[in-house]
Amino acid sequence: MKKVGEGIRHYRKERGLSQEELAHLARINESYIGKLERAEKVCSIEMLSKLTDALEVSLSEFFRYIEPTSKEGNQEITTLELVVNRLRGCSVSEQKKVLKMIDVLLEGI
Template identity: 50%
Template sequence: MRLRETVARNLRRLRQAKGLSQEELADRADINRNYVGMLEREQHAATIDMLEKLADVLETDPVEFFRRGA
């Protein structure tokens, strides 16, 4: 599995576990909702800074985005 796919799956899993829509996550992270969708569909690769921002909103450690088989 490619790292981008791993990040996408974990982002979706973590977002859904918090009960957030893509739009709600984007609003809380102050980013465009389309960008969240693009990350989850593997159409865009997030920067480290963006992963930190998303992890803060999701109240998790950024390393969670890289866990395989989660």
């Protein structure tokens, strides 16, 4: 459930919403959102549907974000996909820091 919580946090922050604002839009308890984001609670598909509706993202898009699949089917995940998957759990500011580090590293190549 950690990936679900990370996905909720990602889309919430991307839309500039507080936990309270998202709770209001989804008509659920604010503390429940915090517990989902910290993977302290498991949510039903109905609850996830309420949240994704409030975040204006489809369930299929949400699941593609939290569990991307390789375009080659069951083949090994590419290095780029591994990097992207690791960054998914990071905040936007952390992602920007990593991008700056990548830029510095690539200058030397």
